[in-house]
Amino acid sequence: MKNLAGFIYHYNSLSLKLFPAGMHNEIDWNNIAFSDGNFDFYLLRDSGASEKSYVEYSTDSDYNINPLRLKETVRYKCQISDSDNPDKKENYKLHFKNESNKFLKTEKDDEKSIVFQFINYLGKSELCFESDNKPLSLSFEVVPDKISYESDYVNLTQAIAEECSALLLEYSSPTSLTFSQDAEKQQKTALEQFIFLRQFCYADNIESLFASIKSNPDRILIEEDEFKPFGQGAPSKRFFTNPLSYGRNWNDSSSGFYLPFEIAVTHKCESLDTPANRFLKFALNVFLEICENIITYVNEPNSFYVAEAGEIKTRIENILQDSFFDDVQELTLIPVNNQVLEKREGYSQIFNAFSMVDLALQLDWKGKEEIYSGESKNTALLYEYWLFFELRKIISKIDGCLPVLQNGEDAFIKENDGLTISLCQDKKSVQHFETENQKIDLYYNRTFSHKNFEKSKYEGSYSRPFRPDYTVAIYPKTYADEDKAVEDGAVSYIHFDAKYRLEDLSQFINKEESEAEINKEISEEKGESVMNTYRRGDLLKMHTYNDAIRRTVGSYVLYPGSDNKDGKRFSVYEEILPGVGAFAIRPSDVTKRELNAGEKAVQDFIKEIVAFNANPASRNARADYFDRMIAETPSENRPVDSDSKKTDSNLYMLGFIRNEYYDWLKNEHLVPSSAEDSNFLRLENGIYFYYHAIRDGYVYPLHKDIARAKYFLASRTDFGIHKKISEYVIEPWTAEIASTELVSSETLASRLQEMKDKTGKGYEPKEAFKAQFYYLVRLKNIQTADISSSEIKVIDSGNLAISPYSPKIVKVEK
Template sequence: MRFPGTNVELKIISSRDGVDVQCMEEQERYEYELDTDSYNLNEIPGVVIPSRINRQYASGVLAPGSYVGSFKLTLVDRSAAEVSHLYVEVHSKKLAYESEYRAMLEDIAEKCTDLLLRVSSPAEQTFVPDRFADESTLAQRLYFLLGLLGGQDFRGALDRLIAFPNTQWSEEQRTVDLHQVGRPTRAIMRQISSATPRRPTPTGHPLEVTFPSLPSRVERSSKQDTVDTPENRFVKFVLQSFLGTLGRLLDYFHRTARGDYPRLENDILQLVADFEETLTDSFFKHVAPMTSLPLSSVVLQQKDGYRQVLRAWSQFQIAARLTWAGGDDVYRGGKKDAAILYEYWVYFRLLDLVSEVFEFDQPPIESLLNQDEFTLRLKSGRHVVVGGIYRGMGRTLQVEFSYNRTFPGGVGQYPEAGSWTRSMRPDYSLSLWPAGVNKVQAENQELVTHVHFDAKYRVDSLLELFGTGDDDLEEDRTHQRRSSYQRADLLKMHSYRDAIRRTAGAYVIYPGTEGVQFSGYHELLPGLGAFALRPDSLDDGSDSIQQFLREVVANVCDRGSHRELQSYYTHKIHATTPDPVLKSLSEVVDGSRVVPPTETFVLLGWIRGPDHLEWIKTSLLYNFRAEDRRGSLRLSQTVSAATYLLLHGEGERRSGGRLLGVKGSGPRVFSSELLEERGYPYPASGHYLVFDVNELESDDPLNGYDWDLAMVPGSGSGRQSGLPFGVALSQLMKGAIER
């Protein structure tokens, strides 16, 4: 291929098979050669890479990456001055790329204009070309207009409208000879008696006596079906308006963009040609110019074909002025980045789904659009958030739906919000917490639940996303070295789930047909997985996502869920610094894991003498006073849920003690009389809390310790040393002395 205006030839060679190509594919690498060393291609870091080796011909590497569309190659001389340029098409590997790209662009254009129509009347909008708009802004507007008008929906609406037009009866006055009148009407009879010029009535005519003379010609009215209706005049006006606006925009764009968007210009020119051809249809030849806007017409608002034209006209007035901050990411310089466009499209689809489940505090337009400047703020990497509320299922929730929320990394100590490793920024995040609690409190108290989503356009199947369940790990390593690792997205979801505090789920959204969900336990959350969401007007897969959102809300509202219980204990556990327990304890009892020492409670009871100890060993009971006298025991959690009883007596404060097990599910209340019947040697109080006790198993590691009670928090000294109390085993182990 030759650069225009020069004799310089460019050859592009596929690195995969060494064949000369006229166009490129995304994600592939190519070598290029020029037939001279006096010129080279302008370098684009990582994309156009000229060789540094001195050769007879200039050469280098082309790596379009994810770029799709018209790729501009600029020829420069040795002083880096531009000499010429040409465009090479970069094709997508996805077969449905073009149709999906157009469908997404149409959806976004429609969504943006719908948002603006809520606050701006199209009848008040007058398009004036912005002479200060740059070529990028104009390109965005033209792409929006192309998305609105270039699809099959609008074309089909025009076809249906012309095939089944709105018509009305019209009355036409014609001058005819008297003998052509037929059956005379009252109006004809009046003309017979008075119309001029007249001529004598023929002799012998039945009317000779009544009318000596008759008019030679009379006016006769006739009714006929006509398409010249206010609604059809409006349609004609709309098409003419489209042509005028597109023409002015395209003319200014052509002078500004300097040919950097050849495909866009061709598409707009084709659209203009289609409209011009439509206006030449015989249908419009019988339609007069519009004299007033029939916006209240039932036909315009309800009849198929007309309804779509009215909607397109309303949207067109807005789209011709709209600027999109993220548009450059999608189509600057003629590229068609459907991956970025898919990310934006998914945002709007999720916004629709979230809007159906939650009530927004304010319309999304206030977060997404600058109404004064007609600018869409949505841009990859820029944080956009809409807040709302949920009422139902016994709980009111605050809700935030975020695009590009950054969770800062390396945050301070728990419970600060963010990622405890590096900063992470999921594409979309849904955060829920109880109403009446501010967001900081919700984070600090484990009351918030985050669910994240990432958009992945360039995959078509779950296999590409997550691999298979029986992947060979050695094969995984091979894929990693080749940069074709299939589990990368799965690991990224794990990273979101594990690193971002209070994250309950992370999911990929991709344009496929299958979804999958992995649950950590038997509940929906915590979970990972993928949802299929595709630009398909018939079934885009959004039903499964909406159902998932409702299930997430149900799980968060469920005060009895394990997720709720886990979040409560996470807050409780990490609210304090634990005491280390580095001494031997049992691991398993009766085949079950033992309760951690922080949740295992021990009662400390005083032995009044040898006869008291003997009674305890014989009866396997121990009693505490249950009155308001000194030495009585309050029935707290540490008391009622005690697992062990540590007996100690005179001279055993710093060493000694005897540890017993506590049986049953709590104490019983005995009267002094009943306790005396059981042989208790010191009945004095009216009532006692009585625990059933037993000797520890011989292999229990706790049998190997004496106890220094002075080291146990809560233990008294002197006369206070005999007072009963409960303590966690982790606290008691501070006084454990190995024998």
């Protein structure tokens, strides 16, 4: 019922009135909308003002959902009164059973009222109070606003079970499994097994499935022998091989031969003792044991689970007492590839249910306790887990993309004594994939921290730590692993966040917002009412990921809506990346196997990303080229020390040194005059090479690998006049590059003065420097060398197209 806003719960003379805090006067307390048992429910006074319901009440659910439901993030007030003792002053001890829950906020207004709010919590709760020193409680379910909480929980549970079953088959697919029961392990996983079983028994009514099996059972034709008087039937074949055993009452005939009075006669009949029916009997006994475990080991007498387990146990016992099973023997081997179990109505559903409940015994998943323990339903976390399985499935279905099994600490799937899933809240988990040209790493809960930022040019967050729910890292296959790709800035990150409470895109972004609506929304974001749960804040967080986390090219929200076609995406350029956006994705009928519209949209998007990331002509790739160049070069405040960066011993920086400066270096004998000169002066701090960085507002472009060069070659050939490296004259020495700085012309003059000549003076140029900023390279370990231009190899075609006087990056081939 829409507009349901409050209720009064009656217990003897006590009344508990519950309503949204601050809305008491907006509710029509004079007219009861409807009653049920001890509850009276009330509507908003202005029924047309809003269609929102702050309270829900329904007894139709079959999924262990409390009929009374309150909404997450809504602040409620509960007042208690006693009609027999209206002036009673004692404390009724209003409190919550789970009051220590970090997701629950409570305020005690006075001794007779409490204000409370659940944030990021879904599931059961109890508001406790006392009457005449007798403890009492009001139970309810905390549910998200507008989301189909009941069906989502069932669909997500079943979908995860399907994915886990697929994992088992993916890594091992025997034709049959020898089965033995481990009672201790079953007790530990009883609750999880029962959740699967309970859903199956309600959704696919087990009695109707058994009726379907009885209408078309699996049979075999068998031969049976029975004794009949001699001559009343064809003797059994066994009579001729063993007449004494298959003949009775032998008598001497008149002809002198002994003949039996009765012989074994063969007749054919149908039998239900087949492998499929043996499995059916076995599976039902396993289901029965699960229910008995719940009744035995759940230490809560009033538990919904215990009551339901008793009901399902009775159903299964009635089925097992049917004469159908009179001649069905015990199962010794599970026939996994049996066509009857896989395809025939009734059998296939029970076989699938058995696979789900048996899953807990075969697959070790540490994170499952967070969603299957107790009586709360953490549907938001269940959705978060399901999305990882879903993204894994989506990526693995891309043509040529194969999952790679690894046993590292963070590996999603580990193959030790069995399969282990490492998926767990607040813990990093990763699944590796490979395509023909690229590697893809899918992460769950990967943290990008400032510590990573300080250690690397291409990793981490420059401010606070961020932990997206899912991160897709894409990098070339030429790298051994992601760490190697990170060192070169060759990784692209795409982030996804799960937002279970977001239902449609109108909550996420609205193009038609007025200025007043925008101002109101921004004001709400600053308060606690939104709690980063809904709407625009989710989009802003995606922008934050893009800005704060290095190498991020896109961030997107995944939410369980049903309005998805292609998702909603916003891009910086006209290309797919960089950008932000949202996709609606939720479990569909998992028995259909094909992807639904939301899953297909996400898969198409990831396919586009993988293809786009390999395109060097995109705006994003070109912007990345220059961004990496800037990251590799120094700033005024941060010199780049060669010892702290990744250099390549095969790469040389070939620099043009102007005549005036080079003549001074030679006159002071700071560099060799020939390949045989070993008596030059070796300064403790080395010598300097410098070149233009910024002149009159123009930033000089550099070779992309300039920061990776380990050695230096000098030339006096004018780079601006001679365009071919084969025309260059190479000076007879090499040096190691110690460091590079970005300095002003004033700082450059000061540094050159540090290279003292014999008279104690440094270098002073005759003319003023023409540029405002220079790159200053300190050279150490100068060695004589005889290198000709023919031994120099240009390493890419763009080398000479860069500013003529910028250094070239080359290789030397001897």
